[in-house]
Amino acid sequence: MTTSTMNKAVASALAAVMLVIGAGCGMQQQSAPAAVNWEEQYPGYKTDFYEAVNKAQFDEWEIPDSDPSIGHFMTLELENNQRLLKIMKDAAQSAGTTNDRDTAVVGALWATGSDIEARNAGGFGKAQRFIDAIDAARTTREAIKASIDFNRMYGYYSFFGMWLAPDSADGSRKVHYLAPADLGLTKEEWHSSIEETKTRVKLYEELMAQLWVESGASAEEAAAKVSSVTKAMRDLSGSALDQADVYNAEKTYNVHAMADLEAVYGEAVPMDHVYKAYGVGPEDTVVIEDEGLWKAAAKFLNEADPQLVKDYIKTCLFSDLSTMNTYDAFRKVSENHRKRLGLEEEKSFEQNLAGQINNRVPFQCGRLYANAYYDPKAEADIQSMVDDFLTVYAKRINGLEWMSASTKKEALAKLDAITAQIGIPDVWPQDQYEIEVKMPEEGGLYIDNVLAVQQAEREYEFATKDEPVDKTLWSDAPQTINAFYDLSCNNITLLAGILNSPFYSGDATEEENLGGIGMIIAHEITHAFDSSGSQYDSNGNLRNWWAQDDAKKFEELGQSVVEYYSAQSVRGMQVDGQLTLGENIADLGALACVSAVAKQRGLDLRKVYAAYANLWAEEVRDEYLANLVTTDSHAPGKVRVNAALSATDDFYDAFGITEQDAMYVAPEDRPHIW
Ligand SMILES: [Zn+2]
Incomplete structure (x- = not known):
């Protein structure tokens, strides 16, 4: 995820x-006219x-060829995207010499993100060692251990994701939340009877297979792996919460002690490693929003062939990293996105990249944007x-x-x-911590820069877990x-x-x-x-x-x-x-x-x-x-x-x-x- x-x-x-x-x-x-003859101006307004x-x-x-819809939100967003694109290009020009942290971060992401040659040569960058660890795992337990390390460091997860957020019962303090499994798609999508949605599911499976091929698998191998993994995702999703219940606290505010995880996960999850990695103990509290999925995932991990678990973890990982590694993977994602939304055209590489950088460092982009375009009047x-x-x-x-x-x-x-x-x-989150990014001339690689952003955010998240929730953020x-x-x-x-x-x-x-x-x-x-x-x-x-x-x-x-x-x-x-x-x-x-x-x-x-x-x-x-x-x-x-x-x-x-x-x-x- x-x-x-x-x-x-x-x-x-x-x-x-x-x-x-x-x-x-x-x-x-x-603008609405001063005096309106409604029937003349808007014939049929009483009907529709x-x-x-x-x-x-x-x-x-x-509807533009490269968009799924058009409306006022989209119109304004497109205008913003043009502004952000300019901000990023300008930032890349001065990133090497500026003292402004936002400019340095946004500029380095743009410069390395648009360096296609370096991206193709760099592959998975510093994420490769986690992929190697998963490959080397002999048991499910060892594979989960590697995926826990990846989650703790960068926030991405497949089977065991932990994060901190305000406690619903006491919003002034933070509590751990557990994400039990990445399902790739929602439960409703996996089980939909709508033709268009079934096509989307097929396209999702097609993309996952392409990403396996990108990482070196043969076409047959990729198809077989993805077929088993997506079957597991679909099966697991049957135990997940309905989308309609996601905001229902009666169903989602399920408080447990960390020790409860041990009882349910058994051998599959090394809890001693969980305690060490996240700095928690058996008595600490964890909220499990989706208990059905949690139990189903635990059962799956204990019963499935370890090779399937490894393939599942890697499928999630390839998906998570697919827009930040090679240019070919990026192209596959973009093409698949076009098909899934029924678009006539893909967005340009530059537009896609700008959108991603805006998602990855929204507040850095936001402050540069506000400085240039916001009027508080x-x-x-x-x-x-x-x-x-x-x-x-x-x-x-x-x-x-x-x-x-x-x-x-x-x-x-x-x-x-x-x-x-x-x-x-008034308060900007990026001022709370440092992010170490590198420009291309310093050997910077896009995936490594993105992961550096993620890592800084995760370090800050866990370093401040005992502090009260900062409601000004x-x-x-x-x-x-x-x-x-x-x-x-x-x-x-x-x-x-x-x-x-x-x-x-x-x-x-x-x-x-x-x-x-x-x-x-x-x-x-x-x-x-x-x-x-x-x-x-x-x-x-x-x-x-x-x-x-x-x-x-x-x-x-x-x-x-x-x-x-x-x-x-x-x-x-x-x-x-x-x-x-x-x-x-x-x-x-x-x-x-x-x-x-x-x-x-x-x-x-x-x-x-x-x-x-x-x-x-x-x-x-x-x-x-x-x-x-x-x-x-x-x-x-x-x-x-x-x-x-x-x-x-x-x-x-x-x-x-x-x-x-x-x-x-x-x-x-x-x-x-x-
Ligand atoms: Zn609303």
């Missing part, structure tokens, strides 16, 4: 609930609001919107008919404690086009990247900003009270603050949201109401809150809703849509707009929607929670 998936696991531990990330191409902001409002946008957009405006929403939200919670006074008190305390991080961080870098709510900190973050048109602009109308960034802010606040956020208290700790009856009512209301969204589909692909529950609750709560604020200010609600519909305008290739409905916790854009608006009472009054209209849903069938 790559560290980016590892970070995903960390994020699931923190349960930082993300919006959407993508890539795409440019377009101008639509999303299609009608976004028609002009869709006519203008075309929007921050005060955004903060005042946050304050307004919190005030309105408090009124709404006070007015809830289904919730009792004691639970309201807790909910209001949690709401009151929510803070907002806006734009760029952000979990995502500011150039990302995103916003999120962090459960363990009870705060929302609006990154610099999203403070741009069409989400926010100083030149936009109040309605446009309310339907844009306003909806995003209210959505993130609602995550504090969605199906997973509601399990945490005002300090970000996992604690049941619900009166029993209220908890039951909340669950019933959640079930009505699941059923409502499970009845939705896009191009014949069914929405998974359970998988998307938390996001849908956030959308519904945000619409209710934003509608209240708009009415309070005497604004034209219709324009707010039109701006909201525009926010999620997207065109998506079939292959990618199939992937999204299987694995994404967000419903497709069209559902996020139409289904959510059809559940919003103010939408009916604003537009005079009646039973005759396709957008109509009977009042008793509209789910309402917040």
Whole structure:
């Protein structure tokens, strides 16, 4: 598993609930006209609001050949990618002489990353000794020992991955988490009946075989190994958590003593080595989010042929390192990515490399980006919107008919404690430690530089494990086009990247900003009270603050949201109401809150809703849509707009929607929670 998936696991531990990330191409902001004849301007808006409002946008957009979709997030990201590409090239020019650490790190990664000859000659670089150790292992136990060393040093894992993250029960301290097995793909993908997803699985297997060939295996040998390994992955995934349960603390917050690992793993995992490598003991606490997978993996390790275990570990390792070693491996990954997403064209080598470097050193790139492009003038405006929403939200919670006074008190305390991080961080994580990278002229190799970054982060992670959690550190870098709510900190973050048109602009109308960034802010606040956020208290700790009856009512209301969204589909692909529950609750709560604020200010609600519909305008290739409905916790854009608006009472009054209209849903069938 790559560290980016590892970070995903960390994020699931923190349960930082993300919006959407993508890539795409440019377009101008639509500004709503002053006086709108709705039927003339948006014919059919009562039948399909999303299609009608976004028609002009869709006519203008075309999915770029090398992207899986196009939308506003992707558009802004593409613009950012161009800026980052320039930043990296400039950094490479001055990396050898600068005193600026960010420039030195980013510049060395770019210079060595684009040195194709050196990459081809360098192979796996300093990772080779771990591959040799796995090859030399005579037993599963010895192979696992080598993979533990690799995990401790660089964070990548196959069967035994350990990392530190805030303890859900006490967010001020850190605790160890265990990742039991890299499954290559999600459980839902391995067992999907959707044709497009089955093709993706085949392509994944094809890529793994190609990576074995790249590392020196014959085609027959590679095919045989990958066939056995992927069968094992598919079998193991049957015991794993459903995607829909990944954010459910009731299922994932499973606290054990390290000694419990010994009992379950038996001979297969050398626990004395675990204790030494991670600096822990039998009494220390470890959280195992996926217990089913843990037990299945332990059984597999004890029963499988050691050769299969070694092949499994190496398959994961080849996959993790595939974009940082040779140019040929890199090409295979890029070509496979194109096929898996149904793209007509691959991205250029430079674009791919820039994207990877941005993922590997996001905060170094982020500070260089902020220095060149970020203007903090929007921050005060955004903060005042946050304050307004919190005030309105408090009124709404006070007015809830289904919730009792004691639970309201807790909910209001949690709401009151929510803070907002806006734009760029005050504290940058890379200032906490040193990274030793080398330029090509110093003999630097790209894979070694990337591993040096990983190693520095891991050393810092374990060196500070007994220190309290530093809540001033952000979990995502500011150039990302995103916003999120962090459960363990009870705060929302609006990154610099999203403070741009069409989400926010100083030149936009109040309605446009309310339907844009306003909806995003209210959505993130609602995550504090969605199906997973509601399990945490005002300090970000996992604690049941619900009166029993209220908890039951909340669950019933959640079930009505699941059923409502499970009845939705896009191009014949069914929405998974359970998988998307938390996001849908956030959308519904945000619409209710934003509608209240708009009415309070005497604004034209219709324009707010039109701006909201525009926010999620997207065109998506079939292959990618199939992937999204299987694995994404967000419903497709069209559902996020139409289904959510059809559940919003103010939408009916604003537009005079009646039973005759396709957008109509009977009042008793509209789910309402917040
Ligand atoms: Zn969300």
